[in-house]
Amino acid sequence: MGMKTVTFTKEEKKRRRQVEFQKNKPLYLLMSPYFVLFFVFTVLPVVTSILLSFSYFNMLELPTFAGWDNYRKLFFEDDVFMVAVKNTFMFAIITGPIGYFAAFLFAWLVNELKPKIRAFMTLVFYAPSISGGAYIIWKLMFSGDVYGYLNATLINWGIITEPIQWLQNPSYIPVIIIIVQLWMSLGVSFLAFVAGLQSVDRSLYEAGAVDGIRNRWQELWYITLPSMKPQLMFSAVIQITASLAIAEVAMQVAGFPSVENAGHTIVTHLIYHGTTKFELGYASAIATVLFIVMLGSNLLVQKFLRRVGT
Amino acid sequence: MNNANVFTRSVKWFVRLIQPKNSLNRSVWGDLVLIFALLLFGTFSAYPMIFIINNAFKPFNEIFIFPPKLFVRNPTLDNFIDLINLMADSWIPITRYVFNTLFITIVGTVGHVILASMAAYPLAKHTFRGSEALNKIIVYSLMFNATVTAIPGYVIMSELGLVDTYWAIILPAFAFSLGLYLMKNFMVQIPTLYIESAFIDGASHYQIFWKIVMPLVKPAWLTLTILSFQTLWGATGGQYIYDESLKPLSFALGQIVGGGIGRTGVVAAVSLFMMVVPVIVFIISQSSIIQTMAHSGIKE
Structure with a gap:
């Protein structure tokens, strides 16, 4: 008797599942082209990399099993990794939040303008991201000889007499990397904010004015921000992943490897082991650790963002 | 008093140029900060683009001039002709x-x-x-x-x-x-x-x-x-x-x-x-x- 009931429920469950599947079939069909490609070209390589992090792999011979060895070495024997972690957190804690607020602030300022001027100003602020190779300017600026813009100016004003080797000095390198990174921060999230501000229902502002909203700050906090929660979430994820993965700017500005590892980050460490030393197992372990760090930061920030506008 | 009035009016005039008519709840001081921020950071951001545009039209001797100049003085199409060749x-x-x-x-x-x-x-x-x-x-x-x-x-x-x-x-x-x-x-x-x-x-x-x-x-x-x-x-x-x-x-x-x-x-x-x-x-x-x-x- 009891047996029968159980079988019956199982059958029933199966039938229900089929009905549900039939109902949602168009949805699955809509998703399938994207997700087939996504699993083949993104998920599969990522899963492989995580597995490789438990192996020795020099790309010439087949990988051999290493257990937790790569992770043990990373945390207990690799002093340079600790420098990289310290630098990465310092860069991320400064450039992450500032970059995020700057992206929103400028999108909001630009949104105050007439349509044509707005399109133009959006381009102006996005310029560092679209005009590839923008680092050249910063290299000219901080060039170590008397012809570098900064040295020339400071000598001109009589502040210094000898040119300073900005990009060779470990105490200046982190500051310069942070400046350049901030300057490049009006990127993907900035554009998402610009588009998001365009999608806010205009009539909410009129209604708000009637309900006693008196200035642009109240309007921002009570109407604009709550209407833009999805974009705030999106940009937070983008900003976290970008600021914890700083590498390109550091390598371009401070060189690779940089003087006394002053510009060394988790990702430059990963690139060093992956492409210079051909230790793919080790590099994969670094990528996996970074992945976990990003996940943690993301959970934290999402929790905070849920409170916006309340 | 009068000066302040002229100042407020010129800010308002400029704001009308760049801001849509139906903007609500906007103060003059806020608008002033807005304009200032846009100009300051805009110049900063536009720099690489201006640099690339100018450099492309510089003759050979101007590219290597020291100290480097941002703006081109004798624009030429030489660089593009070289590229095509x-x-x-x-x-x-x-x-x-x-x-x-x-x-x-x-x-x-x-x-x-x-x-x-x-x-x-x-x-x-x-x-x-x-x-x-x-x-x-x-x-x-x-x-x-x-x-x-x-x-x-x-x-x-x-x-x-x-x-x-x-x-x-x-x-x-x-x-x-x-x-x-x-x-x-x-x-x-x-x-x-x-x-x-x-x-x-x-x-x-x-x-x-x-x-x-x-x-x-x-x-x-x-x-x-x-x-x-x-x-x-x-x-x-x-x-x-x-x-x-x-x-x-x-x-x-x-x-x-x-x-x-x-x-x-x-x-x-x-x-x-x-x-x-x-x-x-x-x-x-x-x-x-x-x-x-x-x-x-x-x-x-």
């Missing part, structure tokens, strides 16, 4: 590289925008078996470094026989996670009521997606178009394409850039050329965002 000497005609890049960029961008939007609609507006897991995987995939996935990625490409084809660049680009995540976050804002009532009126999911959802998230897919175009336009295909006649333009131009200091002028012309096309796409899509959304926004 150099490309004419290469044994693969330049038009071939241009075709390769245009094919990859256009097919890749259109495909990515459509496939990512198709996948985003169910994830944004419906819950079903597996939807939560898929949403999470997309976010997680943004967090894994691409350097270490390059080798497994190559193995997959060669197993599928895609090495040395355009598809080695295009197919992964179709399924970039950023696009799906962006589209999903904009689609979440569409009131569920719109979709439910269309469904009750007998519309299919395909019709809802194409006729209701996509027009409402136009700013999002126009933005995604810019991002995807920019990425693919700059793709060199380095690790997947070895056949010279299939290589994209940015690879060919990269060869020229690697040609040493004597080619600095040509490099400047190359930088301008590589920048101009994405900028045009940017301007077109940004102005269409603004045209369509100027009077609407999404209404509850």
Whole structure:
């Protein structure tokens, strides 16, 4: 008797599942082209990399099993990794939040303008991201000889007499990397904010004015921000992943490897082991650790963002 | 007192030039800060673009002038003529590289925008078996470094026989996670009521997606178009394409850039050329965002 009931429920469950599947079939069909490609070209390589992090792999011979060895070495024997972690957190804690607020602030300022001027100003602020190779300017600026813009100016004003080797000095390198990174921060999230501000229902502002909203700050906090929660979430994820993965700017500005590892980050460490030393197992372990760090930061920030506008 | 009045009025006059008429709740001081911030940081941001434009038109002796000058004094087209001559000497005609890049960029961008939007609609507006897991995987995939996935990625490409084809660049680009995540976050804002009532009126999911959802998230897919175009336009295909006649333009131009200091002028012309096309796409899509959304926004 009891047996029968159980079988019956199982059958029933199966039938229900089929009905549900039939109902949602168009949805699955809509998703399938994207997700087939996504699993083949993104998920599969990522899963492989995580597995490789438990192996020795020099790309010439087949990988051999290493257990937790790569992770043990990373945390207990690799002093340079600790420098990289310290630098990465310092860069991320400064450039992450500032970059995020700057992206929103400028999108909001630009949104105050007439349509044509707005399109133009959006381009102006996005310029560092679209005009590839923008680092050249910063290299000219901080060039170590008397012809570098900064040295020339400071000598001109009589502040210094000898040119300073900005990009060779470990105490200046982190500051310069942070400046350049901030300057490049009006990127993907900035554009998402610009588009998001365009999608806010205009009539909410009129209604708000009637309900006693008196200035642009109240309007921002009570109407604009709550209407833009999805974009705030999106940009937070983008900003976290970008600021914890700083590498390109550091390598371009401070060189690779940089003087006394002053510009060394988790990702430059990963690139060093992956492409210079051909230790793919080790590099994969670094990528996996970074992945976990990003996940943690993301959970934290999402929790905070849920409170916006309340 | 009078001075202050003139000051307030001139600020107001300038604001009227740049701000839409119907702006509510705006104070003069706030507007002043706005203008100041835009001008200050705008100059700062526009710098590389101004630099690249000016450098491309500088004659050889001006490029190496010390101390370096930002603005060109005797503009010339020499750099572009040199570039054309150099490309004419290469044994693969330049038009071939241009075709390769245009094919990859256009097919890749259109495909990515459509496939990512198709996948985003169910994830944004419906819950079903597996939807939560898929949403999470997309976010997680943004967090894994691409350097270490390059080798497994190559193995997959060669197993599928895609090495040395355009598809080695295009197919992964179709399924970039950023696009799906962006589209999903904009689609979440569409009131569920719109979709439910269309469904009750007998519309299919395909019709809802194409006729209701996509027009409402136009700013999002126009933005995604810019991002995807920019990425693919700059793709060199380095690790997947070895056949010279299939290589994209940015690879060919990269060869020229690697040609040493004597080619600095040509490099400047190359930088301008590589920048101009994405900028045009940017301007077109940004102005269409603004045209369509100027009077609407999404209404509850």
